Amino acid sequence: MDKVFQDRRSWPPAMINIPGGQASVKDEASGIRWTVDLPPYRIGRYPITAWQYQQLVNDLAVPDGQADTPKVEVSxxxxxxxxxxxxxxxxxxxxxxxxxxxxxxxDWGVDGYRLPSEAEWEFACRAGSSEVRYGPLEDVAWYRENSEGSIHPIGSKAANAWGLHDTIGNAWEWCWDIYDPAVYGPYRVFRGGGWCDPAHGCRASCRRKSHPTYRIDDVGFWLAQSVCNGSVMRSGKPEL
Incomplete structure (x- = not known):
């Protein structure tokens, strides 16, 4: 059995240690940029799959052929x-x-699982790269031009330098952050681009948002964990 298939069915999900560093985040609509100092943390090697989601939310039937795809239609x-x-x-x-x-x-100071902040998400996605993607789009992502109109199993495109798959394309991922409370109220950020997005939507810097109760057919999520003691401020975002 190959490593990718084992990871698709791993429980608890496979996680990767991410070094601390400084993340730069930009809101493309307003042009505002901010930086966030990140301590080391952990993040999933892949987005949560439909199979993994069913291990806890087992009243949901997994559609045929989608057990190893990112779990989407999740608020x-x-x-x-x-x-x-x-x-x-x-x-x-x-x-x-x-x-x-x-x-x-x-509580950023406990050892439980959580969503990544968008700064953590972008820092992990870039894996030290300053480019909009960590490799050629065809090699790293499922998107409008190559997905044939559907989501695909995790790990079937190339990983970034830190070993994360599917950060770009296939499915967007929810982050902790509120997008712009003054304008959009409780709307939360999601990142990464999905299987039906054009190339422009599949970039490390691309930010989208939706209401926290909405379930969307190309939006899933990653797990993250803090690895430091004490409460840590992860949001350095200014008011937009």
């Missing part, structure tokens, strides 16, 4: 719930809690 709130569920199953401290006002808070 931001679904992804948050999954993070807490897998944390509890693995004996870790959940990262998320709901306040009395109904707001969701993240």
């Amino acid at each position: 931001w709130l679904d992804a948050i719930s999954f993070c807490n569920q897998i944390s509890l199953q693995q004996g870790l401290t959940p990262s998320y809690r709901t306040t009395v006002d109904g707001e969701i808070e993240c």
Whole structure:
């Protein structure tokens, strides 16, 4: 059995250690750029698959041929719930809690699974590269011109320099961050581009957003974990 297939069915999901560093994030609509200092963290080698999602949310039937594809049609709130569920199953401290006002808070200082911040996502996606992609688009991503109109199994395109697959194309991935609260309220960021996007949408810097309750047919998620002690501020974003 090859390594990629084993990782597709790994439980808990395969994770990669990411070194600390400084991430530069840009909002292309406004032109505003900000930087975030990141301590070391961990992130999934691949996005969560439909098979992995079913290990905890087992009331959902996986469509034929899609067990090893990224789990899509999952809302931001679904992804948050999954993070807490897998944390509890693995004996870790959940990262998320709901306040009395109904707001969701993240504790960056615990060992539980969580969504990456968008700075963490972009830093891991680039893997030290300053280019818009970590390789030729045809080699690294499923997108409009080569996907034949459907999602594909994870790990079937080339990995980046740090061993992550499918950061570009195949499915967008939810991040923790609110996109622009002054304009869009609670809308959350997703990153990476999907199987039906043109080349322009499949870049490390491309940011999109949606309501946290919406389930979209090309949006999934990655797992991340903190590896440092104490609460860490991961958002250096200015008001847009």
